[in-house]
Amino acid sequence: MVALDCERDRALELARMLAGRARWVKVGMTLYYAEGPAIVRALKELGFDVFVDLKFHDIPHQVEGAARAAAAAGADLLTAHGLGSAAMLAAARAGAGQAAGPGGRARVIAVTILTSMDVDALASIGVDAPVEQEVERLARLAFGAGMDGIVCSPFEAARMRELMGPDALIVCPGVRPAGAARGDQCRVATPAEALSRGASHIVIGRPITEAPDPLAAFDEIATSLEGVTGSAPGPAIAADDTSQLR
Numbered sequence: 001m002v003a004l005d006c007e008r009d010r011a012l013e014l015a016r017m018l019a020g021r022a023r024w025v026k027v028g029m030t031l032y033y034a035e036g037p038a039i040v041r042a043l044k045e046l047g048f049d050v051f052v053d054l055k056f057h058d059i060p061h062q063v064e065g066a067a068r069a070a071a072a073a074g075a076d077l078l079t080a081h082g083l084g085s086a087a088m089l090a091a092a093r094a095g096a097g098q099a100a101g102p103g104g105r106a107r108v109i110a111v112t113i114l115t116s117m118d119v120d121a122l123a124s125i126g127v128d129a130p131v132e133q134e135v136e137r138l139a140r141l142a143f144g145a146g147m148d149g150i151v152c153s154p155f156e157a158a159r160m161r162e163l164m165g166p167d168a169l170i171v172c173p174g175v176r177p178a179g180a181a182r183g184d185q186c187r188v189a190t191p192a193e194a195l196s197r198g199a200s201h202i203v204i205g206r207p208i209t210e211a212p213d214p215l216a217a218f219d220e221i222a223t224s225l226e227g228v229t230g231s232a233p234g235p236a237i238a239a240d241d242t243s244q245l246r
């Protein structure tokens with residue numbers, strides 16, 4: 001999943017470059033707050049599955065409306081913060097369900113602990129627990145609230161796969177090809193490490209989007225994954241099918 005954390009023209013330029021090669025692009029706050037639903041539609045028209053990563057965290061009523069609106073714009077995958085509570089996560093899922101089309105509903109995954117946070121950052125906001133313990137607590141909460149999966153760092157992916165079973169989406173940012181700059185990410189691993197530890201999807205932004213040749217950077221990462229066994233993403237979930245959620 002290529003994170004297009006840039007302005008519209010550059011995002012579309014990158015998307016056109018990657019069309020037919022990358023399956024997923026990720027629209028985060030930087031792009032969505034500037035361009036809104038139109039950018040999701042434009043990326044869908046280029047043939048991508050679109051991950052709208054707005055990390056909802058508000059009262060359940062507001063999150064339900066936000067998820068409904070983002071799903072109606074064409075998002076295939078949405079995020080909500082696990083820290084927002086089980087009720088808020090369930091509301092996100094309900095909102096996505098209300099906008100379901102014939103192809104099924106947008107899937108919703110819970111953000112556990114941001115990959116830019118380490119144990120000191122957690123302590124500074126009053127969470128005196130190891131990162132792994134906090135991720136596991138939030139993953140259990142998310143699973144109980146009917147989430148389709150979680151976002152976690154590659155370091156927690158193996159434990160999360162064990163906990164959530166083979167069908168859960170385990171989406172890992174904090175992924176850096178060997179030798180690439182970390183930027184503001186604390187807990188990083190290579191693409192192959194992330195996949196082999198249990199990620200179903202990996203998210204990579206700047207190592208591709210800021211590379212002198214983004215397509216070459218993408219292809220190099222894809223090549224590094226050849227032969228690496230990961231868990232295959234399942235099909236979209238039909239609007240009325242809840243059997244895959246637990």
Ligand code: C5P
Nearest residue numbers: 003028113114115151173203204205206
């Ligand atoms: O440029 P980089 O590869 O660091 O981008 C990572 C992307 O993943 C960003 O869009 C960021 O918002 C997102 N993300 C993250 N950590 C999380 C959840 C999402 O870095 N826990």
